[in-house]
Each structure stands twice: as structure tokens, then as C-alpha cells.
Amino acid sequence: MAQINPDFGKVLKEYGALDFNACYNCGNCTAVCSLSDEENSFPRKMIRLSVLGLEDELESSVDPWLCYYCGECSSTCPQETDPGELMMTLRRYLTSKYDWTGLASKLYTSKVWEFGTIILLAAVILVLFIFFHGPMTTQLTADGGVKLNTFAPWKQIEIGDWIMAALLAFFLLSNIFNMYLKIVRSKKDIKIPFSLYFTELWALILHFFTQKQFSKCDTELTGKKYTLSTYWIIHLFLMTSYVIMLIMIMVFLPWFQTDNIYEWWHPQRLLGYYATIGLTVGIVYFIIERIKKTSEKSKHSHVTDWTFLVLLFLTTISGILVHFFRIYGLPYATYYMYVFHLMALFPMLMIEVPFSKWSHLAYRPFAIYFNNLLLAAVGSKK
Amino acid sequence: MRNRIGVYICYCGSNISDYVDCEKVKDIAAETTDVILSKTTMFACSDSAQNEMIEDIKNQKLDAIVVASCSPKLHLNTFRNVAQRAGLNQYNYVQVNIREQCSWAHSNTPPQATEKAIKLVKAGIARAKQSQELTPMAIPSTNxxxxxxxxxxxxxxxxxxxxxxxxxxxxxxxxxxxxxxxxxxxxxxxxxxxxxxxxxxxxxxxxxxxxxxxxxxxxxxxxxxxxxxxxxxxxxPRHVKPDCKLDWGKFKKAVEVCPVEFDDPFNFGLTKQKAIYKNFPSEFPEIPTIDVEHCTKCGKCVDICDKIDLDQKxxxxxxxxxxxxxxxxSSPYEPKTGEFGYKEIENVVTLQQLKRLIELNEYDLIFKGKKIKNIAYVYCVGSRQVDGENKYCSRYCCTSAIHTAIMVKEKYKTINNFHFTRGIRTYGKQEALYHKASKQGDIFLQSFEDSPTEVYKENGHTVVKIKDILTADKELEVNTDLVVLVTGMIPRKxxxxxxxxxxxxxxxxxxxxxxxxxxxxxxxxxxxxxxxxxxxxxxxxxxxxxxxxxxxxxxxxxSKGKIELEPTLAQIDKLLCNWCDKCADVCPYSAIVKEVKNGKMFAVVHEANCKGCGMCLPVCPSNAIQLIGYTDIEIESMIEALID
Structure with a gap:
């Protein structure tokens, strides 16, 4: 027996939900959805649970992560309830539910918290540099580059890197574990054989690296099996760029943050260019989409959608500038830009990876993995 | 006896001719005595066919016609008019239904359909032979x-x-x-x-x-x-003189002194009223009245207002x-005691009571001293009953409940509305209200008739429970402060x-x-x-x-001053009738009355009341009643033709 909670709607509206109350349960959204199937039927069910405020059921739902927001439901809905945006809202809501610190919820629902945290984290970097930066030498290296590692030695930066990586991993992994408890372990009547955790692992890897569910959007209407959409390609480009960059600064910092100026074909430069181009193209594309509001998924922008794009944009641009200032031998410009780069990068990663939108990169493939586990355990997996 | 009869067999496009051999029917009809002409036609009701009939009647000097086509419900008047236009009395026309009764009813056995059609047409001819010229009657009317x-x-x-x-x-x-x-x-x-x-x-x-x-x-x-x-x-009597010019202050005083108090039907028992009353200032007629059933005639009000007259007759x-x-x-359906907790659980009311309650409560919705926060509306109470007698949908209640829920939300802001429905029927333009209610955050739940909504008390709370088909048959419940039974309509007593x-x-x-x-x-x-x-x-x-x-x-x-009636009425032979009362007893229209002339009692038909239904005919022991247009001779001749 479940108690209806009509006040839950107000909570969801803080996370960005629109007019989902107007739903009259026709189910057109589910019928038109390319990703919904018999086992996981959405978005109608999610709308219904949201209207009734059945929080326990929502928290244990995997469906919001299986939606890749093609927006067909929103353009089909006769009541203009925007089911697509509700699914997006539920992803925000679930992100804050998986987060045991409660920070995600604050960041999503309060602008003071969101901007306050960004400023605070940026200030931490600024203060650290004011007190601990190395000499700001104007002397250049033999091949004419700035001696960045004198101003900010990679060994010290790497220590900071590791601390940050540990924090990010801790928060993200604990949140994923929480997600596992809510989605998998809450279904007490389903027993999952231990071997399944390994045999189903491929889905996690496959979906993390390909995000191929994006390609299935719209297939219900076009009748094709896959669609090679611009959105998917750009999203993949952006994501791989981001992952390459993350690996380079976290694992290969001494190699990446070098004072050497390599030839243009050197892997350090090629990878850097791939990642920065990917990030720039992606960011610009998504910013234009959100300004133009042409597709359903870019029509509604939550404040956190914008802060994410802006932080990522600032980090990328400042990173590119650091590179060029360094190789063209502009010491002060390099140093100040480097500090600014970290002031954007640090809050961006700390907020977005465990508490906000970057976490979706992890949650989505995990959701498919968890869902496959459950389906395989009850024998209804296709 | 008519002896120049015309017979027309209609194909009805192919509706009839696909199953009934119309040509054969026509040929057999042509062989019947007194039939002057027998024809088939593609559509007897078409203009050209009608004109052809008129020509035939005139040229061949026909004195009766038979059309074998569809049901008389459809075209009896069409062909009566044909007869009239040709100068023939319209009651000399007989319609035989070979479409509904032959081709449609026996489409799987065409030969038998044809056989039946032949017999019916023969019977029709027999009746036409016996048919008489009749004139419609006219009675005067008051406008x-x-x-x-x-x-x-x-x-x-x-x-x-x-x-x-x-x-x-x-x-x-x-x-x-x-x-x-x-x-x-x-x-x-x-x-x-x-x-x-x-x-x-x-x-x-x-x-x-x-x-x-x-x-x-x-x-x-x-x-x-x-x-x-x-x-x-x-x-x-109103007990208040018509020349009373109501002074509201004086009236209020009269109400004050009245010692009688009882449940106010205007507010569906939510409040009490006095024996002298007027429900609201702009109620018409302007003068108040006294409820005689409850008034004790104590006279206290008379002391205040001399226009009150307790002796009016x-x-x-x-x-x-x-x-x-x-x-x-109509009246609102009154739920039975215990029906969804009505009269057993203290905070169960009807929609009509809620409507009155909203008007009586200006700022907060208070019922029995408690401020209301959650309202559950239970739909289809007294309508669409599975076990009860009211199988019908009362049509207005879905819209009325939703409209009331919107009023509640607009007036009291913080109240939550929960609608326990069996499917919303806000038909036509009223759908906009449903949309508005959904948008304002009202929650709609729906069950099928086999698992009705339940209302019960649990730990001091009034709980409404439903097996919601919109949430995969999940059992859902709400703690409510007020349960509103959305009652349907029944006719007034x-x-x-x-x-x-x-x-x-x-x-x-x-x-x-x-x-x-x-x-x-x-x-x-x-x-x-x-x-x-x-x-x-x-x-x-x-x-x-x-x-x-x-x-x-x-x-x-x-408004025309006279009313035309069909002449096909019961007619009683005064000589044969011995007034036994049986016909008057069975007549559903009270059209038969007793008359006495020269010491002899007999029944007389009141023509304006008689509908020609024929109920009186079979009960008459002396066979004194004939139904004009369906006399014994006509019917017997038809039976003979059928069994021939």
C-alpha cells in the first residue's frame, strides 16, 4: 500500500520539472519512445509516480537513466506536459538521491549554493597559488617556451591532482554504490547470482565508451535500427575528449605539463589538440543548441545546465591559451592564465563529477548494467 | 370491397432483390384476383416511381394500392401521400414490409425469403381489398x-x-x-x-x-x-400576505423569535432553519414564507410583522x-447509510453539501470545526451502479465535481484535491475544466467497477483506498479530511x-x-x-x-385551434356491449368511459384519448369492439391469405 504525496510535485519543480501534472495518462509518450520496451516501460509510468509522489518507487527506478532525451515524447504529448524534461528532472533528482552528502540536492535546488561553492573552490585555488606559487621567472627555455614548471612545479600540482582524484573517486563510487543499493538491492524478491556480475559487465564497458543508446533515439518514428545523429557524434567527441584530458592530467601530468615544446605531430600535442577541439566543438554546439532551443532536449535549460557549460568552456579556453602563451613565450600571461585555468577546472570537476551532470556519464552505463543484472536474474532479458 | 388493386414490389436497390425473387413475387401478385396491375421498381420511394404510381392510379382507376418495400416506420407516410396526390383515400394504401421481414431476416435462405414475401404480399392484397376510406378527425384545442x-x-x-x-x-x-x-x-x-x-x-x-x-x-x-x-x-397558503413589502431587518427579527428549528434542506442539512424563512435575499418571490409542516402557530412572528397571516387557507x-x-x-442521489461511509464516518458529505459548504465558508474551508486540507472526491455514487438500480451515467457529475474542485483550489489555495474516478467524462467544451484541474495539481485516480473505491476509518484517519488502473493496479491510499461523494441525479419524487x-x-x-x-x-x-x-x-x-x-x-x-387525430381508433358497438368494465380496465390511456342511455349501460371511446393500441379488443367477451383500419374482416382475410 502506498500513500499519495501531492506535495512531491513542488519538490520536483525545484529540480526543473514543468507541467507534468497535466498528464491524463494517455500513454502516447511511451508509445512513441524508441527506447521504452516491455520490461522498462517509460516515460508514462515515471510521470504517474511523480504525480502521485511515490518517492520510494522513483528512487529505485532505473528508467530515467535509460532515457536519452530524444524529445519525441514532449513533442507528441497532447497535454504539453513535457515528459522528456520530466525524465531529465528525475535524473537530477536521482543524482541528488544517490548522493549521501546532500550536497547534490543543494547544488541543484539553490543558486546560492551552486555559485557559492564555485566561488569558494575557485578561491581555494587562488589562495593556494598566492601563498605557494614558485618564482615567476621571465627567463625562457632553450626553445623559447615559458618555464611553467618553475611557477607551478608538476610534482606539487600532481599532489593536488591525487587528492582531487581521491575525493572524486570516493564521492562518485560511493554514490554509484548507493545507486546500486537503491536500484538492485531494494528489489528484495530478486536474487542475483554472483556470476552475473561478471558476465553482464561488458554492457557497462560497451555503453560507457560508445553511448550507443543515443543512436536509437527517433528509431520508433524512422523505422531504422540506428540513427547516426549529429548529437550522438558530437556528444561522443566531447566525452572522449574529456576522458582523454582527464587521464592526461590525472595520470600523465609530468608528461602533459612539460616545459618542452614538441613537434606538432608529437602524441602529447596531437592528443591535446584532439581533446581541446573536441571540447570546444562540443561546448559551442551545445551552447548554440540551448540558445536556439530548436530541439526538444535543448528547449529547457536548468541553471545547472548553464553553469556546467560555462565552467567547461572557461576551463577549455583557458587551457588552450596556457598552451599557446607558453610556446610563444609569454610568461606572465601563461602564469595568470594557468591560475585561472585551475580556478575554473577545480570547481568544474568537484561539482560536476560526483554531484552533477558529469556523473551521468557514469550513472547511465551503470544503470544499463544494473538493469541487465535484474532482467537476467528473473530471466526476462532479451 | 376494393377490386382495382395496384401492387408494387420494390428492389430497394439490391437490398431486397438480392435475396427475394421480386419478379416472381410480382408475377404471383399479378395472378391474384382483383389485382389490375403488378410491377417491380428499383426504388419505390424515388420521385419517378412515385409519379408512376400516381399516373397508374389515375389511368387505371385503381381503388387501392399495395407497396411491398421497407418498414412502414420509414415510408408509410410517403406512400399515403402518393395515394392522396392521386385522389385516392390514404387509408386504401397498404404497406408490406419485405425488406426487414424477408430479405434482411432470411438472407441465408433466399428461396424461403421469397416464399415469405409472396405470402405477405398476398395478405397485404387481402387487406387492401377490405380497406375502407377513412377521414382523420379534428378536435378543438385551447391555446x-x-x-x-x-x-x-x-x-x-x-x-x-x-x-x-x-x-x-x-x-x-x-x-x-x-x-x-x-x-x-x-x-x-x-x-x-x-x-x-x-x-x-x-x-x-x-x-x-x-x-x-x-x-x-x-x-x-x-x-x-x-x-x-x-x-x-x-x-x-404562504401565510405571508402578498402585499408584504419585505423589510429585511424586520424579517430577521421574525426569524429570531421563531422557536422552531429544523435541518435546512436548502443547505442539505448543513445548517438549521426556522419555520419562517427565505433562503437568501434575492430569492423570488421576494416575500418570505412559513413552513406549515414545522410551524407551531405560536404567533410570535405575527407580533413583529402584521403581514403574517397564520389563518390563510x-x-x-x-x-x-x-x-x-x-x-x-431532478434531485441529487441520496447515498444509503454506509455507502462509502455516508452517515457513518463523520467527514463524508455529498458534492451538493460541499457546494453549499464553500458558500458558507469565506476564508478557510471548515467542516465540523476542522480545517480541511485534503479532499477526496469519490465519483459515480448512485450512477453506473453495478448492483444498484441506477445503471445510467448522470452526465453532469464529473464536470460538476471538477468545477467544484477548481473553486475549492481558487478560494482556499492550499487544499489538495484527490479524484477517485471510474473514468472522467467531461464531454464537449467541459474538457477544458478537466485540463485546468490537472494543471492546478489535482490528482486523478481511476478504478474499474469490479474494484470500487473504499472509504474507511484507520487510526482516527478517514482513508480512501483505490486499486488504481493508471498505476498498474497499484493499491493507493490517501488520508483525507473530507470525503465528497459525487452523487448522480435521480428524478424528483x-x-x-x-x-x-x-x-x-x-x-x-x-x-x-x-x-x-x-x-x-x-x-x-x-x-x-x-x-x-x-x-x-x-x-x-x-x-x-x-x-x-x-x-x-x-x-x-x-396554437392552431384544432388538433388532427388518426382515425384508426377503437369503436364500440353499443348494441353488442353490455358494460362489463374489462376494456376500461385494460385501457392504458383511460380512453373508455361508461355511458348510460335509456337504462342500458355501455362503453364509449373517448376519441381524443384513444391511441388505437388495440388492448381492449381481445378482452371484450361480446366482441363489441372493432379497431378501425384493423377490423376483424381485414385481419381475418389476411390470415386466410397467409395460410392459403
Whole structure:
């Protein structure tokens, strides 16, 4: 027996939900959805649970992560309830539910918290540099580059890197574990054989690296099996760029943050260019989409959608500038830009990876993995 | 005896000819004695076929015709007109139904269909031979009408009838006009109040010089028939003189001193009222009244107002009218004790009570001292019953409940509305209200009839539970402060009218019309018409539409000064009749009366009342009754032809 909670709607509206109350349960959204199937039927069910405020059921739902927001439901809905945006809202809501610190919820629902945290984290970097930066030498290296590692030695930066990586991993992994408890372990009547955790692992890897569910959007209407959409390609480009960059600064910092100026074909430069181009193209594309509001998924922008794009944009641009200032031998410009780069990068990663939108990169493939586990355990997996 | 008969066999395109061998039927008909011509035709009802028949009748000097085609319900009048246009008496025309009765009923056995068609046509010819020339009768009519019930439907019809020049008497059983509409504040889709609508109608009635309104009035008895009813009205005393110019302060004082107190029906028992009352300042007629049933005649109010007269007596009044229009309206269904907790759980009320409650509570919605936060609306109470008698949908309740929920939300802001429905039916333009309610955050749940919503007490809370088909049959519950039973409509209790007028009542207890689509406001009692919610659950818009159509129908019936009747009536042979009472007993229209002449008793048919139904024929022990147009000779000749 479940108690209806009509006040839950107000909570969801803080996370960005629109007019989902107007739903009259026709189910057109589910019928038109390319990703919904018999086992996981959405978005109608999610709308219904949201209207009734059945929080326990929502928290244990995997469906919001299986939606890749093609927006067909929103353009089909006769009541203009925007089911697509509700699914997006539920992803925000679930992100804050998986987060045991409660920070995600604050960041999503309060602008003071969101901007306050960004400023605070940026200030931490600024203060650290004011007190601990190395000499700001104007002397250049033999091949004419700035001696960045004198101003900010990679060994010290790497220590900071590791601390940050540990924090990010801790928060993200604990949140994923929480997600596992809510989605998998809450279904007490389903027993999952231990071997399944390994045999189903491929889905996690496959979906993390390909995000191929994006390609299935719209297939219900076009009748094709896959669609090679611009959105998917750009999203993949952006994501791989981001992952390459993350690996380079976290694992290969001494190699990446070098004072050497390599030839243009050197892997350090090629990878850097791939990642920065990917990030720039992606960011610009998504910013234009959100300004133009042409597709359903870019029509509604939550404040956190914008802060994410802006932080990522600032980090990328400042990173590119650091590179060029360094190789063209502009010491002060390099140093100040480097500090600014970290002031954007640090809050961006700390907020977005465990508490906000970057976490979706992890949650989505995990959701498919968890869902496959459950389906395989009850024998209804296709 | 007719001996120059024309027979026409219709193909009805291919409807008939695909299964019935029309040519064979025609040939056999042609061989029958006294048949002068026998033809087949593609469409007997077409203009060219009709003209051909007219030519045939004239040229061949036919004295009767038979058309074997479709049901007489469809084309009896068409071919009667053909006969008339050709100078033949229309009752010398016989229609044989070989479409519904032969080709459609026996489409899997065409030879037998043909065989049956031949027999029916032979019987038709036999009847045509015996057919007589008849003339329709005309009876005089008075251009005046009695409208029963001064609700919105009755008043609207009265105004329209008066405009068309019909003298109108309108009676209201209660002491104030307006019926149910006067009880409602805001009405849906217009946002006007029920009272505004009623005052507008009342003022128009007062301005018209050919409408007479009686309040506190019933029908005492009725004699006569269509065009000429003598109705005796009983007018109960108001106990307040008509020249009373109401002084609201004085009236309030009179109410104060009245020692009698009882449940107020205007507020559905939510409040108490005194024996002297007027429900709201703009209620019409303006003067208050005294409830005689509860008044103890203590005289205290008389001391305050000299216009109060406790000795007023009941009056009787005879009026003569051409027709009676019933607009007696409906009542809300009264749930049984225990039905969804009604009268057993303290915070279960009806939708009508909630509507009154909203008007009585200005700032917060308070019921029995408790501020209401969550309201559960349980739909289809007394409608669409699975086990009960009311199988019908009351039509207005979904919209009314949703409209009320919107009012609740707009007036009290923080209240949550939960709708426990069996599927929302806010048809037509009313759908906009459903949309609005959904948008404002009302929650709609739905169950099937086999798992009804439950209302019960648990740990001091009133809980409403449903197996919600919109959430995969999940059992859901809400703790509520107020449960509102969305009750349907039942007809008003009108036992005395029903006894006097004998209007047919349907299985649903509402008055029955002759034909729901084609004759929706007439009853089988000539001159008695129905309109509004006494006929079926209707909202105000629909009631007014039906009352206007009834007004036109009444006027067209009685305004010409005479009414034409079919001549196919029962006829009693005075010599054979010995007055045994049996025919009068079975007559559903009270058309047979006893007469005494020279010491001999015999039955006489009151022609205006007789519908020619034939019920009296088989019960007559001396075979003294004949039905004109269906005499024994005609019927026997048909039977002979059929068994030949």
C-alpha cells in the first residue's frame, strides 16, 4: 500500500520539472519512445509516480537513466506536459538521491549554493597559488617556451591532482554504490547470482565508451535500427575528449605539463589538440543548441545546465591559451592564465563529477548494467 | 370491397432483390384476383416511381394500392401521400414490409425469403381489398399550457411559450422559484451564479402579461384530453400576505423569535432553519414564507410583522389548458447509510453539501470545526451502479465535481484535491475544466467497477483506498479530511403527478419520451410533454435546450385551434356491449368511459384519448369492439391469405 504525496510535485519543480501534472495518462509518450520496451516501460509510468509522489518507487527506478532525451515524447504529448524534461528532472533528482552528502540536492535546488561553492573552490585555488606559487621567472627555455614548471612545479600540482582524484573517486563510487543499493538491492524478491556480475559487465564497458543508446533515439518514428545523429557524434567527441584530458592530467601530468615544446605531430600535442577541439566543438554546439532551443532536449535549460557549460568552456579556453602563451613565450600571461585555468577546472570537476551532470556519464552505463543484472536474474532479458 | 388493386414490389436497390425473387413475387401478385396491375421498381420511394404510381392510379382507376418495400416506420407516410396526390383515400394504401421481414431476416435462405414475401404480399392484397376510406378527425384545442415546475427549464419554456402567444400557467411546488439552480453559486463554463440565472428568468416572467405563476402549488386532479385538459390546482397558503413589502431587518427579527428549528434542506442539512424563512435575499418571490409542516402557530412572528397571516387557507383553482409540460427536474442521489461511509464516518458529505459548504465558508474551508486540507472526491455514487438500480451515467457529475474542485483550489489555495474516478467524462467544451484541474495539481485516480473505491476509518484517519488502473493496479491510499461523494441525479419524487397524469416512467425512473432521437420531448400521453432533468440527467444548458424544444412542440400542437387525430381508433358497438368494465380496465390511456342511455349501460371511446393500441379488443367477451383500419374482416382475410 502506498500513500499519495501531492506535495512531491513542488519538490520536483525545484529540480526543473514543468507541467507534468497535466498528464491524463494517455500513454502516447511511451508509445512513441524508441527506447521504452516491455520490461522498462517509460516515460508514462515515471510521470504517474511523480504525480502521485511515490518517492520510494522513483528512487529505485532505473528508467530515467535509460532515457536519452530524444524529445519525441514532449513533442507528441497532447497535454504539453513535457515528459522528456520530466525524465531529465528525475535524473537530477536521482543524482541528488544517490548522493549521501546532500550536497547534490543543494547544488541543484539553490543558486546560492551552486555559485557559492564555485566561488569558494575557485578561491581555494587562488589562495593556494598566492601563498605557494614558485618564482615567476621571465627567463625562457632553450626553445623559447615559458618555464611553467618553475611557477607551478608538476610534482606539487600532481599532489593536488591525487587528492582531487581521491575525493572524486570516493564521492562518485560511493554514490554509484548507493545507486546500486537503491536500484538492485531494494528489489528484495530478486536474487542475483554472483556470476552475473561478471558476465553482464561488458554492457557497462560497451555503453560507457560508445553511448550507443543515443543512436536509437527517433528509431520508433524512422523505422531504422540506428540513427547516426549529429548529437550522438558530437556528444561522443566531447566525452572522449574529456576522458582523454582527464587521464592526461590525472595520470600523465609530468608528461602533459612539460616545459618542452614538441613537434606538432608529437602524441602529447596531437592528443591535446584532439581533446581541446573536441571540447570546444562540443561546448559551442551545445551552447548554440540551448540558445536556439530548436530541439526538444535543448528547449529547457536548468541553471545547472548553464553553469556546467560555462565552467567547461572557461576551463577549455583557458587551457588552450596556457598552451599557446607558453610556446610563444609569454610568461606572465601563461602564469595568470594557468591560475585561472585551475580556478575554473577545480570547481568544474568537484561539482560536476560526483554531484552533477558529469556523473551521468557514469550513472547511465551503470544503470544499463544494473538493469541487465535484474532482467537476467528473473530471466526476462532479451 | 376494393377490386382495382395496384401492387408494387420494390428492389430497394439490391437490398431486397438480392435475396427475394421480386419478379416472381410480382408475377404471383399479378395472378391474384382483383389485382389490375403488378410491377417491380428499383426504388419505390424515388420521385419517378412515385409519379408512376400516381399516373397508374389515375389511368387505371385503381381503388387501392399495395407497396411491398421497407418498414412502414420509414415510408408509410410517403406512400399515403402518393395515394392522396392521386385522389385516392390514404387509408386504401397498404404497406408490406419485405425488406426487414424477408430479405434482411432470411438472407441465408433466399428461396424461403421469397416464399415469405409472396405470402405477405398476398395478405397485404387481402387487406387492401377490405380497406375502407377513412377521414382523420379534428378536435378543438385551447391555446394555453400548464408548465409544472418553475426551475430553469420550466421558466425558460414558459417565457418562450408566452412569446409565441400561448397563455401560460406555471406552478411550483416549493414556495420559491429556481429549483436546483437557485442552490448553486457559480455555474460551470459561464461563471454566472445559479441565482443570477434564476432572477433573470423570474423578472422576465413577471414582465410577461400572459404568464401566471403559482408557488406552493400542485396538481390536484385532471380530466379531459389533449387540447382540452381541465386541471384543478391546489394552492397551499404562504401565510405571508402578498402585499408584504419585505423589510429585511424586520424579517430577521421574525426569524429570531421563531422557536422552531429544523435541518435546512436548502443547505442539505448543513445548517438549521426556522419555520419562517427565505433562503437568501434575492430569492423570488421576494416575500418570505412559513413552513406549515414545522410551524407551531405560536404567533410570535405575527407580533413583529402584521403581514403574517397564520389563518390563510388552501385554495383550489380550475384551469383549462391545451397541453401540460412537465419540467419537474431532478434531485441529487441520496447515498444509503454506509455507502462509502455516508452517515457513518463523520467527514463524508455529498458534492451538493460541499457546494453549499464553500458558500458558507469565506476564508478557510471548515467542516465540523476542522480545517480541511485534503479532499477526496469519490465519483459515480448512485450512477453506473453495478448492483444498484441506477445503471445510467448522470452526465453532469464529473464536470460538476471538477468545477467544484477548481473553486475549492481558487478560494482556499492550499487544499489538495484527490479524484477517485471510474473514468472522467467531461464531454464537449467541459474538457477544458478537466485540463485546468490537472494543471492546478489535482490528482486523478481511476478504478474499474469490479474494484470500487473504499472509504474507511484507520487510526482516527478517514482513508480512501483505490486499486488504481493508471498505476498498474497499484493499491493507493490517501488520508483525507473530507470525503465528497459525487452523487448522480435521480428524478424528483412526484408520486401524485405520476398518478394523475400517468406519464410512462422508464426503468431508470425518469419520464420516458416516445423516441429518444426523433420525438424527444413528447410522451405517449397526447398533450403531455416533458423537458429538462425529469426526463434524463441533464445539465442546465441541456435542460434549457430540451425545454425550448418542448415549448415549440407545445405551441405547434395547440396554437392552431384544432388538433388532427388518426382515425384508426377503437369503436364500440353499443348494441353488442353490455358494460362489463374489462376494456376500461385494460385501457392504458383511460380512453373508455361508461355511458348510460335509456337504462342500458355501455362503453364509449373517448376519441381524443384513444391511441388505437388495440388492448381492449381481445378482452371484450361480446366482441363489441372493432379497431378501425384493423377490423376483424381485414385481419381475418389476411390470415386466410397467409395460410392459403
Amino acid at each position: 394555453s399550457v400548464l408548465v409544472v415546475g418553475a426551475g430553469v427549464a420550466g421558466m425558460r419554456a414558459a417565457i418562450e411559450l408566452a412569446k409565441m402567444g400561448t397563455e401560460v400557467f406555471i406552478i411550483e411546488r416549493e414556495y420559491f422559484v429556481g429549483g436546483r439552480a437557485a442552490q448553486w453559486n457559480e455555474l460551470f463554463t459561464t461563471n454566472e451564479t445559479g441565482r443570477e440565472v434564476v432572477s433573470r428568468l423570474y423578472n422576465t416572467i413577471m414582465e410577461a402579461n400572459n404568464i401566471t405563476l403559482f408557488t406552493g402549488a400542485d396538481i390536484d386532479s385532471k380530466t379531459g384530453s389533449v387540447g382540452n385538459f381541465d386541471v384543478k390546482l391546489r394552492i397551499r 388552501e385554495e383550489m383553482l380550475n384551469i383549462n389548458v391545451g397541453a401540460v409540460l412537465l419540467t419537474t427536474g 412526484n408520486d401524485s403527478i405520476n398518478n394523475i397524469l400517468k406519464v410512462p416512467i422508464g426503468r431508470d425512473k425518469f419520464y420516458n419520451e416516445i423516441h429518444p432521437k426523433l420525438r424527444p420531448v413528447e410522451t405517449v400521453i397526447d398533450g403531455v410533454l416533458i423537458a429538462g432533468a425529469c426526463q434524463a440527467p441533464l445539465n442546465i444548458t441541456e435542460s434549457v435546450k430540451s425545454s425550448l424544444s418542448a415549448a415549440v412542440k407545445v405551441n405547434s400542437l395547440i
